[in-house]
Amino acid sequence: MTKPMVPSDAELLRLMLAGDEQAFTALYRRHKGLVYRFALLMSGQASVAEEVTQEVFLALLRNGRRYDPERGSLKAYLCGAARNQVLLLTEKERPYVRLVEEADDGKAVPIAQLISGDDPLGDCARNEANRLVRQAVLALPARYREVIVLCDFQEMSYAEAALALDCPVGTVNSRLHRGHALLLKKLRAAVRLDSAAPDAQGMRCFA
């Protein structure tokens, strides 16, 4: 028994540009979440993510012929377009991001061992921890934020991320390293990790 053939992105795009509505719908359904979530993580605002998604697919309708499947995946192409839109929309009005959240009584929210696998505070703390991670990502400079969103959140390969960001693979690699270091630093600052946790950042050993 053979599996039903799943049309490739390139095939769906070709059909879409020829006026096939089903192909457009299939392509949109396949990638809308990716584009929306990328924009959401990059901007932190649902309204921006919504607008970016609309603009990216409108651009695909208008300029879809510019996409060259031999250069890379449509996923990377769409993320590249979304990245440009996000930067365009958020350049002038980047939201102020608070890293250390305060409870109603003014005390800092106690999030223990935010980046450890063991989470003693249960679901509530986990949700809070997730929120802090998102805020820490939002507080990163855009060039580090975008590689973290693509490589870590969207689990893209370095090559795909390089295509989306229009830069060499080596640049993606180095920005990811630097981005992780910054992210850890911000999370440590946000939750004031207890002194027992080893501070690997900045420490050297000569084993």
Next chain:
Amino acid sequence: MNCQDFEKLALDLARNSLLDAAARDQGLIHTEVCSRCAARLAEERALLARVRAVAAELAGEDPPARVDAALLAAFRAQTAATASSTVIPAFDRSWRWSSWKLAAVAAGMLIVISVMAIFWKSANSRIPRREERAVAPAPVNTPGHRAAPPDGREQMSAEHPKNLPKRVRRRESVDSPDEVEVVTRFFPLREGEDLTTMDSLQVVRVELPGSALGEVGLPVDPETANEPVKADVVLGQDGLARAIRFVR
């Protein structure tokens, strides 16, 4: 392997994306003898686990249905516009035509331009001046306004501002009051349909090729047929386009 070498591998080790098995083994052996590098690797793994937990939390996040509807309407409008726009390719091929055909094309263009000039002159004479519009404003997509009916006589059903895409609302909020858009009437896209019987309608601003003007019988300038023109598309609850007007 020393700690500096390990630092270069730490991220790929945490991501399990290190392709070189020998390097991976050396890195893992190093963590057994260096507690700080072991902690460094554990920290990277914990960070990735937390990031992926956030990604999993967001996995169900999709754009709202109004974005789906707006894009589908834009696709349908563009498909309808391009289906019959054969003017431009014909002119591209014309460079290979004989001189008498070129002359005929030039004559045709002159006629089209003349007709357009007459059309726009008569259209402009029908458009009220700005002062008049201040008294009787043109139907635009501002929240609280109702869109003008396609037939120009009957009122459409009340349109809730929530139904308008944010993009449209945001753009209009920054427009100065002096920037008044000139719009055509609504042209129905489906024959014999009474829009007044519908519960709600959406108006979505899209950009189409200039050749789309020809779809509703408006003159198309061959020189600008590829340039985008703004249009408002009226959508039914099912997302199907019901009417269109052009904006200048």
